[in-house]
Every structure is written in structure tokens, then in C-alpha cells.
Amino acid sequence: MSKPIIIIGTGLAGYNLAREIRKRDEQVALTLVTRDDGAFYSKPMLSNGFAKDKLASDLPMANADKMQQDLNASIHTHSSVTSINTQQKIIQLDSGETLAYDKLVLATGAVPIQFPMDGDAANQVLTVNDLQDYAHFRETVAGKKSIAIIGPGLIGSEFANDLAGADYEVHVIGPDNAPLGRLLPSEAGNMLQEALAALGVQWHLQTLVTAINKQQDQFRLSLKSGNEIIVDVVLSAIGLKPDLSLAKQSELQTNRGIVTNRYLQTSNEDIYALGDCAEVEDLVLPFVMPLMHCARALAATLTGEATEVVYPAMPVVVKTPAHPVVVSPPPFEAPGEWEVEALPDGVKALFKAGEDLLGFALTGSAVSEKQALTKLLPAVLP
């Protein structure tokens, strides 16, 4: 029997790649390996689970058995890949088992960024980056009243909206001047900040958490500003970084992510990468839309039709129903300026270089212009 294509990871990247491969080739041998239980679920739903009334057990759309049948693939669950032998083209699992591959795909996702903090409870901070984390998070917050979210970025703001909407007392802490500071011009960030404040969110911006200590059944957060916050639960949303562990160990080229060309090929010609772990032509884009474009292109390549990935403009929708936000950030270090127009209930900000539209940030009622403006944007990777 010929050696399979092996995909490490069954997140949206791994499973959608497998699906796209099957659309093109029903025969090619396909194996997936994952350290979790292999349930197929939508990760973006982890940050609006209260609004959508979803517990962890409600989220899987299919379990590993069903995926195995649907994909006509062999799926190894609860198995960590511990090393790759690139010479012999074999991967090693933590069970001791080895699997030989024809082509290997890394779809291993991202890991939460750790942020050094003092205190006897610094290690009790929750993060939510997979279904298991989410199950633990929902169990932990059940019956509690207050929560501190560290990190006023995209995911932190989404959790803040979701939890405040479910009547929690929510505190958000971070060094930025306004939420989504890295993505939005300040006028737009301020609108989001006010809307979430109206929902009850308490902002502690331009400061950091320096220590977290236990105080009876609660946590006491010490801020650099000198303030203290006492809450029942602490959630970190300071961000994710590509998981480089396997790639580094196998001496694949890495930078911020696992470096690939437009064929999603790493520095080893038989190994590919996509999704949150990958850096495609200098771009690390940890969102669903880019990984879908990669999955379609890579499926074509792996089934015999070498295909470069093309990224159109891909605005990001921030799930903050209290004040919706859509943003298409301008290319890194692109010359140009924000033109900001304040509307009665939103902000329309266009990032322009001369007449050319390079990015936008729309909030509140302005989000209705998303489609029209997206058509005017240049492709991210033409």
C-alpha cells in the first residue's frame, strides 16, 4: 500500500484540508493525528458561547468516528506527535507507534502567549484556545459573579461582550489606549470601549497586571497603576503565537510562524504547513478565511496540481454585538493615513494612500458598508 498524506492537527485547518483533498481525490490514503479527541467544532464559537447559549458539549458538529467515515481517513486521536524523522519520512507518536508518510502537513495551530506575573495564583489564569479549555472555563465561571480579562484585543473584547451580556461583572486590563488598539484607529476603539462600558464592562487600560494572589475564594490582581481588582475568575486573552515546537525540532525554517512559500511548502519539500502555525510569504494570519484559502490551494497541490495560494482582501468581523466591528487592517508599515468619519452611532475609518483604499475599520452602523468597501481593497496576496 502506498504511504499516506499525514495531517497533524484536526482543527479547522487540518479537517478542512482533508475535506478539500477528498473533493478532488477519493482514493489517496489520508491519515490525521491529533492530541485531542478529534471532534470537529468551530473555534470562533468559543468566544460567544453565552450569547449563543452553547456549552462545550453542544459545540462538536461531528465526532472523530463520524469524521473518519465522512473523510474516508484514518484518524489517530489522543496522540501527540513527538518527533519527525525527515530523512526516513516517519513521524513518532507518544504511544511509541510510528507512521510513515508520503507528504506531511503541519496544522498544529497556535499556543497562548505566556506573560510573566508574580503572585501565588499567577498559574491559575485560564486561557480558552480549544474545546477542552472551553469546557473547563464554563465549569469554572458557573455560579461565579466577576471575571477579569487580561488583554483588550479581539478575543478579549469578544469575551468581555459575551460575559457582560450574561450579567457577569467584567474587568478588562491591558496596556493599550483603547480596545483593539493594534487594529483600529483610536476613534473606532473608543466607540467600542464606550459601548461595552454601557453594558457594564470596566476598563483598566494603559496598565498591566503585575501580580495575582489568592484572597480567600477570590483573586486579587495588582495593577501597575497601583489599583487592585478582586474577582472570582481570571481569563487571559493576550494572544496566541504559532506552535513551532515540531518544526524547530525537525529543523524546518521558522520565523514568527513555520515559514512556507505560496505552495504552503516548508523548507523541507515533503512537509507543508497551514493554519495558525504557518507563516505564508511573511504573513501570519490566524483567522478562518485565510486558512480556507490555504486549504483549497494545498489540496490541489497535494493531489497533483501545484497551486499557489491567493488571498483576496479578508476583513475580520469582531463578534461584539453591543457595537459590531469589521476591520481590514492596512498592510504592515504601508504608507498612508486614516481618514475617520464619526457617524451618530458608529465610526467609518478608511486607511488611504492618496486615492487608494488600503484598509478600513467600520463600527456600529457603518459595518453595513463592509461588502462595498471590500471590493475596493487590494488583494492581500494577489
Next chain:
Amino acid sequence: MKKWQCVICGLVYDESEGWPQDGIAPGTKWEDVPDDWQCPECGAGKDDFEMVEI
């Protein structure tokens, strides 16, 4: 009012909410959503949505 879910990424289209960001008013039935509408999360077409009981 029904709900439709993208089988690729799990996004849910709720007829009662519509998708105002793409100009689809609340209450818009699935069959009245334009055929070229794409999943705002992953770019899948309408064919990749299934009706779901939620």
C-alpha cells in the same frame, strides 16, 4: 424562523437575525438570501450550509 449552519466552519445564519452587515435584513428566509452570498467567516457558498436545529 430557521437556522442554517456552515458545515465548513460552523458559522450560524439565523433567519430571525439576518446578516445586516451584508445588507441582509433580520427575518430574511434562507431561500431569499442572495445565491452569491458567502459565509462571512470562511467564504463557503450557500451550498455548504445545512439546516440545523438549535
